[in-house]
Amino acid sequence: MRTLPDTHTWLGTANPEFLELAIREIEAADAEAAVHRLESAPGLVWVCSQRSFAALAQDWQVAPPIFLRHICPVHQEYYCSKGSLTLPQLSLNDEVLKSLDPALTFSVQTRLFGELNLKPFQVNQALAEQVISATGSPLEVKDPQQILSVLILALADGIRVFIGLSKAAQNLSNWAGGIHRFRRDPGQISRAEFKLLEALQVFRVPMVRGGRALDLGAAPGGWTRVLRQYGQEVTAVDPAELDGRLAQDPGIHHRRLSAQAYLARHPGQFHLILNDMRMDGCDSARLMVAFAPHLEPAGAGVMTLKLPGHCRLQVLQQALGILQGTFPVVKARQLFHNRSEVTLYLRKESPASSSS
Numbered sequence: 244m245r246t247l248p249d250t251h252t253w254l255g256t257a258n259p260e261f262l263e264l265a266i267r268e269i270e271a272a273d274a275e276a277a278v279h280r281l282e283s284a285p286g287l288v289w290v291c292s293q294r295s296f297a298a299l300a301q302d303w304q305v306a307p308p309i310f311l312r313h314i315c316p317v318h319q320e321y322y323c324s325k326g327s328l329t330l331p332q333l334s335l336n337d338e339v340l341k342s343l344d345p346a347l348t349f350s351v352q353t354r355l356f357g358e359l360n361l362k363p364f365q366v367n368q369a370l371a372e373q374v375i376s377a378t379g380s381p382l383e384v385k386d387p388q389q390i391l392s393v394l395i396l397a398l399a400d401g402i403r404v405f406i407g408l409s410k411a412a413q414n415l416s417n418w419a420g421g422i423h424r425f426r427r428d429p430g431q432i433s434r435a436e437f438k439l440l441e442a443l444q445v446f447r448v449p450m451v452r453g454g455r456a457l458d459l460g461a462a463p464g465g466w467t468r469v470l471r472q473y474g475q476e477v478t479a480v481d482p483a484e485l486d487g488r489l490a491q492d493p494g495i496h497h498r499r500l501s502a503q504a505y506l507a508r509h510p511g512q513f514h515l516i517l518n519d520m521r522m523d524g525c526d527s528a529r530l531m532v533a534f535a536p537h538l539e540p541a542g543a544g545v546m547t548l549k550l551p552g553h554c555r556l557q558v559l560q561q562a563l564g565i566l567q568g569t570f571p572v573v574k575a576r577q578l579f580h581n582r583s584e585v586t587l588y589l590r591k592e593s594p595a596s597s598s599s
Contacts, residue, residue, distance in 0.1 A: 247342050247408055248318055252289070253296045254394060254405060256313040256420045259286040261577050264556060265310040272299055272308075283396055284356040289317075300413035309559075309575045309585060313421030315392035315414050316407035318342075323402040328361065328395070330369045339391070339408050340377045348383035349374060350390050350411075352419035357397025363419075366393055387411050392419070416445075423579045432486045433465035435519060438580040440469060442545050445576060446588040448515070449543060450475065457513040457537070459502045459530070460520030464489045471495065475515065480505045506533055514539050518546035528562040531589065532569045544570070544589035552583065559585065 257265035266278050269290060276292040292299060296316040319336050343349060351370045353363040370391060371382050394405040411417040423441045452474045458467045461479035464486045470477045471494055478496045479485060489495050498505050502520065516538050518531055531546055538544060548562050566573050572590035
């Protein structure tokens with residue numbers, strides 16, 4: 244196994260709205276880190292840390308940060324005068340090429356900021372050809388084992404280029420910049436469907452074929468539709484109507500009640516409980532705790548936690564405190580498709596204990 248070159252310089256990405264909280268996470272992991280915002284790229288920071296990128300990435304693989312969405316190392320960096328950057332100039336140095344493992348698949352991921360005469364796919368193709376020619380590594384765009392990250396910034400006085408090589412697992416997300424892209428389905432009911440699809444991928448939510456799912460605050464039915472695509476029998480709870488396209492689906496049982504009224508009717512057991520309701524974060528956490536007895540021991544919960552602008556961290560900490568008394572496993576991430584919220588993944592027991 245080849246060893247990636249060690250570096251203490253890296254780039255981090257977050258939702259610009261949550262960037263301050265992401266910087267706090269960086270500083271908590273390395274109090275001596277120098278963090279610089281890249282003003283021409285909102286939500287992006289350049290970091291020079293005392294600890295190596297590899298060491299930080301290893302810690303964050305075990306306990307991922309909530310607001311820091313994506314990280315990538317910097318192994319190669321250079322400047323060009325404005326307007327002079329061309330594809331032939333984007334050559335990988337020997338250190339990076341020799342560090343690529345020819346036995347592992349790779350992908351090139353490019354992000355561009357500002358006015359440039361290049362497109363991401365052009366950069367990806369040019370650098371991928373260099374890698375294949377030099378190493379023979381197989382190209383795999385969707386699920387690569389190693390990633391070449393490229394960031395190109397158009398600044399007032401020129402163009403800045405960053406290139407880094409990492410294992411896919413080190414980057415927190417194997418999507419460029421942590422930006423998950425899903426193709427819009429013609430039958431899509433709401434944008435919220437992307438939010439659930441991303442959560443299912445990021446948290447690797449176990450889906451039991453033919454399992455029973457409870458969707459709290461279901462209307463207009465976007466999450467319910469996604470669950471049906473995964474083969475779940477869905478109880479959709481909401482006083483409002485669901486989208487008419489769901490009306491004839493025998494696998495959907497609409498209960499036109501509030502979540503609290505439905506709970507009072509003593510619902511049965513579910514493999515998956517979802518909550519995307521627009522309500523106070525702590526109240527939403529208490530609601531999930533109240534429904535916990537109706538979650539199968541090996542089941543899972545997914546909820547969004549709305550975070551008001553004036554006291555986000557306080558609301559998050561209070562809600563997590565409420566949940567952790569009932570759910571030993573609580574994971575939180577500010578996903579790409581989240582807005583002023585985070586998504587939480589809940590389990591009553593660990594995956595290891597449920598499989599033993």
